Amino acid sequence: xxxxxxxxxxxxxxxxxxxxxxxxxxxxxxxxxxxxxxxxxxxxxxxxxxxxxxxxxxxxxxxxxxxxxxxxxxxxxxxxxxxxxxxxxxxxxxxxxxxxxxxxxxxxxxxxxxxxxxxxxxxxxxxxxxxxxxxxxxxxxxxxxxxxxxxxxxxxxxxxxxxxxxxxxxxxxxxxxxxxxxxxxxxxxxxxxxxxxxxxxxxxxxxxxxxxxxxxxxxxxxxxxxxxxxxxxxxxxxxxxxxxxxxxxxxxxxxxxxxxxxxxxxxxxxxxxxxxxxxxxxxxxxxxxxxxxxxxxxxxxxxxxxxxxxxxxxxxxxxxxxxx
Numbered sequence: 001x002x003x004x005x006x007x008x009x010x011x012x013x014x015x016x017x018x019x020x021x022x023x024x025x026x027x028x029x030x031x032x033x034x035x036x037x038x039x040x041x042x043x044x045x046x047x048x049x050x051x052x053x054x055x056x057x058x059x060x061x062x063x064x065x066x067x068x069x070x071x072x073x074x075x076x077x078x079x080x081x082x083x084x085x086x087x088x089x090x091x092x093x094x095x096x097x098x099x100x101x102x103x104x105x106x107x108x109x110x111x112x113x114x115x116x117x118x119x120x121x122x123x124x125x126x127x128x129x130x131x132x133x134x135x136x137x138x139x140x141x142x143x144x145x146x147x148x149x150x151x152x153x154x155x156x157x158x159x160x161x162x163x164x165x166x167x168x169x170x171x172x173x174x175x176x177x178x179x180x181x182x183x184x185x186x187x188x189x190x191x192x193x194x195x196x197x198x199x200x201x202x203x204x205x206x207x208x209x210x211x212x213x214x215x216x217x218x219x220x221x222x223x224x225x226x227x228x229x230x231x232x233x234x235x236x237x238x239x240x241x242x243x244x245x246x247x248x249x250x251x252x253x254x255x256x257x258x259x260x261x262x263x264x265x266x267x268x269x270x271x272x273x274x275x276x277x278x279x280x281x282x283x284x285x286x287x288x289x290x291x292x293x294x295x296x297x298x299x300x301x302x303x304x305x306x307x308x309x310x311x312x313x314x315x316x317x318x319x320x321x322x323x324x
Contacts (some may be wrong), residue, residue, distance in 0.1 A: 012041035037145040039073070044154055044314045048207040049303035061091040063107030066143055071134045073142040077126040080155065080311065081113045084120075087151060088159070088306060092144030099161075100169065100304035101240045102316045103231055127314070154314040159306050166303045168240040171230045173247075174285035179293035182249035203252060208232075212255065214278035217266060221253040225292070228252055233296070236265040236284070242301060245294065257287035 059065035064082050066075040075083070085108035086092050089099045102112055110121050119125040131150070133266065134144055151157040188205035196204055198211050203222035211218040230243040258281045259268040273280075281287060288294045 012162050019243060027060035029074050036149045037141055039133045039146050039148050042150055043131065047126040047128055058253060062086055068139055070137045071132055073131045075129050077128055079122065079126055080120040080321050081150060082108045085113050087144055087147035088158060092147055093142060093280065094140050098162045100302055101242060102303060103234050106235060111305060111308045120308065132193040140306050156312040159311040160309060161304055162307050163302045165300050166240065168299055168301050169237065171226065171233065171241055171297045172244050172297055174289045174293050174295040175294050179291065180251045183223055183252050187252060199240060214275045215273050216256050216258050216278065216281040219253065219255045223250050224253060225250055236263050238264045255287055256281045257284040257293055258282065
């Protein structure tokens, strides 16, 4: 097939919404027709009773511990809810597929994926998947579009998206103005081969640290936009924070504050408040304004979530027609 012909096939498929841009190139190079991106082989097994550990998701890829390598995907014991979030809006989703005003790095929960029978969300009904897809390498394909096809084929999954209005915070510039300067070249340390030193003159580029200082927490983020700070604040405050500063520069962010009831995302042992080695810092709201020139304002805004229309426990795999 000529380069022009491959381009035409990919363009037509993209226009039809059948495949993503990177998979289109891979499918053409594999030299076989693809109606949807699919794994070549996939096994789905219910987990053993001893692996059905209750409790919220933890680990990489939104708590699923899903892993990919060239041509391979596997995920240990996770709920159907976690699989759905991973594929449609979590680590497997592309930028435009994230849920509006939901933290994509956080784990799934029943506010992000709603509906369906109780086993979908149950910590006692978990599944393990091992799959192969020769030629596929991208996370958004192996954890995203291919996993979506598997869920639709084997779990008979049908879903849609909805929005609701919720209380949230807007991160804005305070009246005093931003008290940080955009990061200049050389202001952070690009050498990631050495351990992080919290007392170093330059923080590591692209690194984020939380340190304890007496009764206070200290954040140090090097080389991040304020949209990242908003995401971190979301998980700390337990409420969505949207970045409305209008600033797109990268900053070195240093923030010292005292955790309290407004920061439920920080598990703060009471004995730390007894540490008087340094004065107790301001709360996170006041610290943001005093130290960074930023303000949190209470607003209302839309939050998006997935709704399961129908789903079944997985049956055996049907033969792949393109592999017969």
